[in-house]
Amino acid sequence: MTVILGIDIGGSGIKGAPVNTRTGELAGERYRIPTPPGARPDDVKAVVAQLVEHFGLPGAVGVTFPGIVQHGRTLSAANVDPDWIGLDADALFTEATGHELHLINDADAAGLAEAQFGAGRGVMGTVMMLTFGTGIGSALIHDGKLVPNTEFGHLWLREKHAEDWASDRARERDDLNWKQWIKRVNKYLQHLELLFSPDLFIIGGGVSKRADKWLPHVELGRSRLVPAALQNEAGIVGAAMMAAELAAGHAAGPAPKPAKTAKGGTKK
Template sequence: MSVILGIDIGGSGIKGAPVDTATGQLQTERFRIPTPDGARPEDVRDVVRQLVEHFALPGAVGVTFPGIVQHGHTLSAANVDKGWIGLDADTLFTDATGHDVHLINDADAAGLAEAKFGAGAGVPGTVLVLTFGTGIGSALIQDGTLIPNTELGHLWLRDKHAETWASDRARELDDLNWKQWGKRVSTYLQHLELLFSPDLFIIGGGVSKRPEKWLPHLQLGRSRVVPAQLQNEAGIVGAAMMAAQTGGRTTRPTGPVVGQATVPRKLRADPTLEAKKTVAKKPSSSGKAAAGKKTTSKR
């Protein structure tokens, strides 16, 4: 049995539990610590360290992050401190805990878990897992393989930004009933259906606990829609799965820090060419005289 600690960083809480990655089952009750105000990297690092120490489980650790994760670096920070942008977060947590820590986007983690152990288990073809909460997270699965960092919550529907218009938070802020919210979600799903033609939509996040409220109001042309099965455990399970697949520390790409803006190095000019340009631009005395002399033309 391969038991790995999975940790899920959320907007209000950071929670973890040991996961049997062969079955997707949590081995103990989840342990939760409130997310520090502002979610600054150093504060979140300290909470993750507390969770690792609490469970005292040997081996690798999987951690979710609410943003783009590429080669261990966090590249976006929609709902957390901007200090995460361009940060080598794998190394930050690894150094703090003494364990090999591997990060994954939170929606991607949920997608992995649902595709393996939840509503997408055994479903061939294209599966889109969408988490509706403060924003909209997305995970694109093709025949069981994750295509990471799709960030489909940031699509625009004409003049509407998808996650600020159709998320669960938008439902609360705009005081929508479930039918009204279902109409917005249908518009969003129809757009995704046009782009990806998924065989199945899996709807996760907090709304997955009450599918009877919204599921009857969704209208799609071709794809099936079902609620997520793992609910609040999906992120923890998916994080542990990813850490199990990754194994030991991976070799990071060389070059600039991923996600940070870089200024192209200015090419050095050939000194001889620069000298020639200077000579060519300098007008001669005869040239000045010629320029000052008026000429007349014969008719």
């Protein structure tokens, strides 16, 4: 199926839209519901079910989550209720919606979308997507393949997590102008450049809409840097892409087992 529902769980809102996964374009209007206070699993589950019912699309659904997602389980909860830690969220949402549902880290979803349809399209080598908002999300992509759950916003920098010092929330909290904020971000980016030597940095989150304020002040050695192209749609698009890929894999079924030889071995 080409059109898949993507849902993006954010700190202030949970939004969804149907996505044409061949083109990366939304196939309908976005629909947004405010994130329930505290973002507890049962409350968020109810909103996700409401979005799925609103669109009424058949088939798989992709959902982003602001934390580590491994094999359908949410393993961290930096900015949401701690009851998410260790939860089989794929199963929770699948039962609530009656649809095959797949969860992915929100920055990973944005990175996939930008790599295939946005600012990283056609770029080979190492692409690092960073989303600046309440925290700093990250996605690492090499030759189009995602390395999931990198969480580079939690790198130790200036005796604290980088996101505590250089996120967009830190900019607002410390009343920094754009030039003061990008001075902090430069230190962070230079540290990442030293560690990973990415061919391209893509900067997403709310700050990507105001790139004219900070982009002229970026200071890097080797890597290129560009603002995200898909902006608020990236998470929705990436979630739908991931769900489409996993649903196709499930439809194909498991790989055939090797045939046994007469002596009980397997044929090469």
